[in-house]
Amino acid sequence: xxxxxxxxxxxxxxxxxxxxxxxxxxxxxxxxxxxxxxxxxxxxxxxxxxxxxxxxxxxxxxxxxxxxxxxxxxxxxxxxxxxxxxxxxxxxxxxxxxxxxxxxxxxxxxxxxxxxxxxxxxxxxxxxxxxxxxxxxxxxxxxxxxxxxxxxxxxxxxxxxxxxxxxxxxxxxxxxxxxxxxxxxxxxxxxxxxxxxxxxxxxxxxxxxxxxxxxxxxxxxxxxxxxxxxxxxxxxxxxxxxxxxxxxxxxxxxxxxxxxxxxxxxxxxxxxx
Amino acid sequence: xxxxxxxxxxxxxxxxxxxxxxxxxxxxxxxxxxxxxxxxxxxxxxxxxxxxxxxxxxxxxxxxxxxxxxxxxxxxxxxxxxxxxxxxxxxxxxxxxxxxxxxxxxxxxxxxxxxxxxxxxxxxxxxxxxxxxx
Numbered sequence: 001x002x003x004x005x006x007x008x009x010x011x012x013x014x015x016x017x018x019x020x021x022x023x024x025x026x027x028x029x030x031x032x033x034x035x036x037x038x039x040x041x042x043x044x045x046x047x048x049x050x051x052x053x054x055x056x057x058x059x060x061x062x063x064x065x066x067x068x069x070x071x072x073x074x075x076x077x078x079x080x081x082x083x084x085x086x087x088x089x090x091x092x093x094x095x096x097x098x099x100x101x102x103x104x105x106x107x108x109x110x111x112x113x114x115x116x117x118x119x120x121x122x123x124x125x126x127x128x129x130x131x132x133x134x135x136x137x138x139x140x141x142x143x144x145x146x147x148x149x150x151x152x153x154x155x156x157x158x159x160x161x162x163x164x165x166x167x168x169x170x171x172x173x174x175x176x177x178x179x180x181x182x183x184x185x186x187x188x189x190x191x192x193x194x195x196x197x198x199x200x201x202x203x204x205x206x207x208x209x210x211x212x213x214x215x216x217x218x219x220x221x222x223x224x225x226x227x228x229x230x231x232x233x234x235x236x237x238x239x240x241x242x243x244x245x246x247x248x249x250x251x252x253x254x255x256x257x258x259x260x261x262x263x264x265x266x267x268x269x270x271x272x273x
Numbered sequence: 274x275x276x277x278x279x280x281x282x283x284x285x286x287x288x289x290x291x292x293x294x295x296x297x298x299x300x301x302x303x304x305x306x307x308x309x310x311x312x313x314x315x316x317x318x319x320x321x322x323x324x325x326x327x328x329x330x331x332x333x334x335x336x337x338x339x340x341x342x343x344x345x346x347x348x349x350x351x352x353x354x355x356x357x358x359x360x361x362x363x364x365x366x367x368x369x370x371x372x373x374x375x376x377x378x379x380x381x382x383x384x385x386x387x388x389x390x391x392x393x394x395x396x397x398x399x400x401x402x403x404x405x406x407x
Contacts, residue, residue, distance in 0.1 A: 194372060198342075201370030204392035206299045209306050212395040216309060236392065253375075255342045 006062055006117070007053065009110050010069045014050040016106075017072055021046060038082050042075050066117040073121040076103055077128045084132065088140040096144040097129045097152045104159035111166035118163050126156040188267050195254030195263055197242040204239060207232050288406050290315045291331050293324050293352055294340040294368075303338075310399050313406065321347035325355055334363050336405045341369040341377050350381050364405040368393060 004012070021043040028035050049068055052060075080099040087094045104125040112118045133141060133149045141148075211232065214225050254260035292303050292315050300317035307315040316334070318324040320343055324331065331337065337356060339349035349367060356365060366387040371378050373390065382388055389401070 197372065198370045201391035202294070202296045202299055202340075205368070205370075206296065206302050208392045209299070209302045209395050209398070213302065213306055213309060239392075256344055 006065050006069070006112055007060075009112050010065050010072075011050065011053045013069060013072055013106075013110060014046055014053060017076060018043065018046045018050060032083075032086060035083060035086055038079055042079050045075055046072065062114070066112070066114065069112055069117050070120045070124070073103065073107065073124050074128075077124050081128055081132050084129075088136065088143050091143065096148045097155075100125050100129050100152065101155040101159075104155055105162065108159040108162035108166060111163060111170055113167065113170075115167065118167075122156065122159055122163060125159070126153065185270070188263070188270060191253050192260075192263050192267060193242050195260045197239055198253055198255070199257060199260055200235075200239050200242075204232070204236060288313045289330070289334040289336075290402065290406065291318065291324075291327075291334045291337040292316070293318045293321075293338070293343070293349055295319055295342070295344045296340075306395065306399070307402060311403065311406075319343075320345060321349075321351050321355075324352050328359065331356075332359055332361055336363055336402060337361070337365045338402075339365065339367050339369075341367060341371055341375075341381070348377065350377055353381060353384075353386060366401065366405065368398075 021039055024039050025036055025043065028039065049072060053065070053068070077100060080097065080103075083099070084094070084097070086092075104122055107118060107121045107125070112121070129152050130149055133144070133152075207228075211225060211229050214221065218225070254263050290307055290313055292300060292307075294300050294303070294317070297319065300319065304315040304317050307313055316327065316330055318327065337352075339352050341349040343349060349369070353365060353367070366389060367378075367381060368389050368391060369375075369378065370391045373379075373388070378388055389398075393401075
């Protein structure tokens with residue numbers, strides 16, 4: 001399972017916004033040409049943001065990516081406010097703050113971390129529309145219908161609940177993935193140990209038997225043979241300790257030096273990734 | 274079977290032991306040790322192919338000692354099955370570097386084979402061989 005990091009989430013957010021602005025500009029070019037200027041600026045902002053993310057993807061610090069995420073939320077929200085300003089001034093029929101509500105839900109589902117990014121962005125989706133709403137006269141407010149501003153607040157609360165739940169789920173899944181990776185490393189390690197022990201056993205058997213033969217055939221070399229035997233016993237103790245691990249059934253321990261080299265190399269690669 | 278796949282060896286006159294292992298040094302040392310300690314000839318084989326090519330000598334032997342991993346696709350377990358298929362009357366045991374938890378080891382153990390893990394103490398090894406050929 002793969003989790004997207006903040007850079008990837010932010011890049012996705014920018015790409016989606018870029019597509020959104022392209023559609024909006026085409027859609028509004030005839031219906032409300034007055035709105036095109038701001039949305040064009042937003043399109044340029046989003047494009048530059050996306051290029052920055054692409055160019056500085058490896059160098060940029062997480063805090064700047066967070067600011068970029070919140071910044072885009074601000075740009076999007078402000079664009080929606082401008083739309084509403086235009087709608088109420090021109091007495092158009094519209095769904096009040098539907099864009100803001102969708103934005104709040106999208107942020108919750110994207111679940112950016114650290115949490116300040118998510119909460120600041122969600123706060124923008126509440127504070128901005130409410131500020132606009134209360135800055136308007138009663139005539140403008142009435143155009144939004146009886147459900148506002150409560151509906152916008154309800155959407156914010158629902159988006160916050162989704163965000164909390166998403167954070168919790170992502171955290172749990174990350175923990176599970178880390179545990180599975182730990183198990184995989186343990187399995188590979190025990191496999192290597194098992195292979196090491198197995199490959200040691202035959203040469204050790206040869207030394208064990210050779211020592212007895214040497215004792216029988218060269219009694220004059222007793223002290224030398226005793227020294228070799230002591231060292232052999234030490235190696236044997238270590239080798240027996242290696243035998244305490246159990247190779248998982250999913251892996252096959254090395255039967256040859258070549259296979260052992262392969263296992264060591266693969267373990268190194270695995271740890272690097 | 275406690276130590277092998279047959280016990281009707283009373284008819285054999287000259288004692289003979291077969292040792293199958295892919296490690297050349299161990300083959301030389303084991304053969305020399307058996308000759309030195311027990312005065313019995315030990316014929317060694319490096320591979321399963323070499324083993325079955327000496328079928329006459331093998332079927333006439335008193336004891337066969339098998340390694341499991343021979344560094345090839347064919348293992349000592351194949352040699353063990355070949356002995357069964359050819360109605361071998363002597364005794365057999367495995368001397369392997371594999372751990373007791375190894376799948377191949379567990380398989381042959383379930384078939385009733387005697388398995389000893391390397392490195393086996395020389396005294397114990399000689400004792401086992403002695404018991405088997407008595």
